[in-house]
Amino acid sequence: MEHVTQHSDPHFDQEASKLGMWLFIFTELLLFGGLFIVYSIYRFLNPESFQLASHELNPVIGAINTIILLVSSMTIAMSTSALQKKNKGLTVLLLEITIMLALIFLINKYFEWGVKFEHGIWPGSSHLVNDMSKGEILFFGLYFVMTGLHALHIIVGMIIIIVALRRVQKGTVNPDRPSLLENAGLYWHLVDLIWIFLFPLFYLIH
Amino acid sequence: MQTATPVPHDVSYLDYQGKYKGIFAWIFSTDHKRIALLYLYSMMTMFTVGVLLGLAMKLELIAPGRTIMGPQTYNSLFTVHGVIMIFMIVIPGLPAVFGNFMLPIMIGAKDVAFPRINLMSWYFYVAGAFLVLASVLFGNGTPDTGWTFYAPYSFKTGTNLLPAIFGAFILGFSSILTGLNFIVTIHRMRAPGMTWFKMPLFPWSLYGTAWIQLLATPVVGITLVLVALERIFGIGVFDPALGGDPVLYQHLFWIYSHPAVYVMILPAMGAISEIIPTFSQKHIFGYKAIIASTLAIAFVGYFVWGHHMFTSGMSGTAQYTFSVLTFLVAIPSAIKVFNWISTMHKASINPDIPFLWAISFIFVFMIGGFSGLVLGALATNVYVHDTAFVVAHFHFIVFGGVGFSFFGAIHYWFPKMFGRMYDKVWAKVGWAFFFVGFLTLYSPMFYLGMMGMPRRYYDYLPEFHAANILSSLGSWVMTFGLLIIVINLFRSAKNGAIAPMNPWNGKTLEWTVPSPPPVENYEEIPVYGEKDGPYEY
Numbered sequence: 001m002e003h004v005t006q007h008s009d010p011h012f013d014q015e016a017s018k019l020g021m022w023l024f025i026f027t028e029l030l031l032f033g034g035l036f037i038v039y040s041i042y043r044f045l046n047p048e049s050f051q052l053a054s055h056e057l058n059p060v061i062g063a064i065n066t067i068i069l070l071v072s073s074m075t076i077a078m079s080t081s082a083l084q085k086k087n088k089g090l091t092v093l094l095l096e097i098t099i100m101l102a103l104i105f106l107i108n109k110y111f112e113w114g115v116k117f118e119h120g121i122w123p124g125s126s127h128l129v130n131d132m133s134k135g136e137i138l139f140f141g142l143y144f145v146m147t148g149l150h151a152l153h154i155i156v157g158m159i160i161i162i163v164a165l166r167r168v169q170k171g172t173v174n175p176d177r178p179s180l181l182e183n184a185g186l187y188w189h190l191v192d193l194i195w196i197f198l199f200p201l202f203y204l205i206h
Numbered sequence: 207m208q209t210a211t212p213v214p215h216d217v218s219y220l221d222y223q224g225k226y227k228g229i230f231a232w233i234f235s236t237d238h239k240r241i242a243l244l245y246l247y248s249m250m251t252m253f254t255v256g257v258l259l260g261l262a263m264k265l266e267l268i269a270p271g272r273t274i275m276g277p278q279t280y281n282s283l284f285t286v287h288g289v290i291m292i293f294m295i296v297i298p299g300l301p302a303v304f305g306n307f308m309l310p311i312m313i314g315a316k317d318v319a320f321p322r323i324n325l326m327s328w329y330f331y332v333a334g335a336f337l338v339l340a341s342v343l344f345g346n347g348t349p350d351t352g353w354t355f356y357a358p359y360s361f362k363t364g365t366n367l368l369p370a371i372f373g374a375f376i377l378g379f380s381s382i383l384t385g386l387n388f389i390v391t392i393h394r395m396r397a398p399g400m401t402w403f404k405m406p407l408f409p410w411s412l413y414g415t416a417w418i419q420l421l422a423t424p425v426v427g428i429t430l431v432l433v434a435l436e437r438i439f440g441i442g443v444f445d446p447a448l449g450g451d452p453v454l455y456q457h458l459f460w461i462y463s464h465p466a467v468y469v470m471i472l473p474a475m476g477a478i479s480e481i482i483p484t485f486s487q488k489h490i491f492g493y494k495a496i497i498a499s500t501l502a503i504a505f506v507g508y509f510v511w512g513h514h515m516f517t518s519g520m521s522g523t524a525q526y527t528f529s530v531l532t533f534l535v536a537i538p539s540a541i542k543v544f545n546w547i548s549t550m551h552k553a554s555i556n557p558d559i560p561f562l563w564a565i566s567f568i569f570v571f572m573i574g575g576f577s578g579l580v581l582g583a584l585a586t587n588v589y590v591h592d593t594a595f596v597v598a599h600f601h602f603i604v605f606g607g608v609g610f611s612f613f614g615a616i617h618y619w620f621p622k623m624f625g626r627m628y629d630k631v632w633a634k635v636g637w638a639f640f641f642v643g644f645l646t647l648y649s650p651m652f653y654l655g656m657m658g659m660p661r662r663y664y665d666y667l668p669e670f671h672a673a674n675i676l677s678s679l680g681s682w683v684m685t686f687g688l689l690i691i692v693i694n695l696f697r698s699a700k701n702g703a704i705a706p707m708n709p710w711n712g713k714t715l716e717w718t719v720p721s722p723p724p725v726e727n728y729e730e731i732p733v734y735g736e737k738d739g740p741y742e743y
Contacts, residue, residue, distance in 0.1 A: 013319065013394055015394060016319045016320075016390050016393075016394040016395075019389075019390050019393060019394065020319065020320060020323075020386055020387075020390045023386045023389060023390070023420055024386060026420060026421065027382055027386075027420055027421075027423070027424045028424070030421060030422075030424035030425055031424040031425075031427055031428045032428075033424075033425070034424070034425045034427075034428035034429060034458055034461075035428055037458070038432070038443055038454065038458070041451075041454060042443070042449075042450075045451075046449070122439075123435070123439035123440055123441045123442070124439050124440035124441075129440075129448065133449075134442075134448060134449025135449060137442045137448045137449050138442050138443065138448070138449045138450065141441030141442040141443055141448070142441075142443065144439075144441065145432070145435060145441055145443075149431075
């Protein structure tokens, strides 16, 4: 988040700001990396249950959400080039579209989790603990943790994009000083990238 | 931070009057030097708590059976002692205090790359510390899992563990932000002409440390989150009743927490690498070898976590591999020791206080290191696993390594930081008590462990009594020394003789700025010429 705090510093250094963001992205990847390790170990130990449990998820909604995130990644990338071309109006519009897409993703996620809850599936629910195999318990435990943590990152990403949007409107993020917007874009691509791995792991592999 | 008037260069950072007054001039300051002192004072507060807990444990162990507390209290004491000492003192210790203060000055910069993030990381530190203390003071019982939070007990215990876990998580975040800041600072803000291989060794060690902080901390972060979620929701990943594997917790925990040992020791070695050439008045021997061994330790340190788990259930192949890799770490550590000794060879040594701390560091570090080889070897490890031997080993390495280096560093840089000199006689007396007390406190534990006394019990068999009395006596001597050191430094910070710009005749850049340094360190950024270097005596 250095871009948020850094922008009015007299000794401002665009390169430093970007380097800092890349390092922060490393840490995010390792954070999820720990979860991916846990997932692969338990998948290896319980292949049948994981396959069985994954049928509970709806790959169509998953695919729609994947497309939504991919498009949002595109719009935020386009907003960066719009800023470079000094087209402020288009930059703002594209950022608004990105935020809308993120919101739609979250709404989809809300309904998806809602369906699970209706089926009596949540961490520690009696249906899950008493009626399902250990592999299925682990699958859903990881499903809620990993998609939940990812949703949290979507929310943080949205906040960063909103900040970037307001700074573009105010003119403090401008073609000469685009690093806040660029860093918001980098962060958003990271959020997108993690989903690209979550989607096949939970919805597609059978 | 946009100030209309330029910051005056003749005002020291201690006297500078900015926008805010009183305490706010400190807790809202983005000056790396003030943040360093904020860290120093908050760490001293936590360190006092940690030392008192340690003293209480040693008092309990002065006689077999119940002396002053029961088993549950004892379990809580070693847990909180461990959490405070590891997460709040030795991991952030040297980077947050001396790294923050000296790194920008030593590389010829006016501040770190992200001053506000720097301040934010101190806020995180304080928040984490409060959360850990909250777990002690509120809720139903102080955490009793040990600082490692091992599953499945960490989500079975009825004690107030959640605040401690979140506290550790937030402290990790603070550590990540400091590391990130240092890497960017070193990459972007070195003085013109200061190439990588002209950078002093303390910044180099901070660079290696920062990468470990950055790449290892997130893994323990997510692991602690999983334990918290396990406690709140019962997700099952570490709960054998729900299909999870507690040993997996140990793996994930040590994937971070072993590299964290190198987060502790690398900057400690870095400070020693500054003190020794200054007091030998000689170019450091094997400058590049020290850098290479720093990076080698940082790298190999990632692959040795399994040596904490030789008795937890691992395949033979995994055990051999981790054992061999553990032995590999000893090589770069030994290279550093050889380099320090060779630097002293035929030098006209000035045996002043920082130097005394440095050579006693080498002494205790070697004892700690060699006992580490006993633990790294499979056969002996199984024999002494979870005994007092392990406690002795890691106190020699962690407290001996970081503690001696920290006190060496503070006596070395104190004149620069506060602009005053401490009383050298009292400093020597304090060091002597501390050193003798340290050895008396921890050496008997090697013997006790070899004889089979397990760690983490409030009680022991009668035959261990004599050595335990000795160890408890040592704890009082050491604390007495500690008191002398701290009181001496506190008094000198106010009333000591005014320190010159370069009291030790050091050649690194921090000795070219006034003591205490002005707000922006340099009026003009220094330039390193072709022949300049950090150790050209």
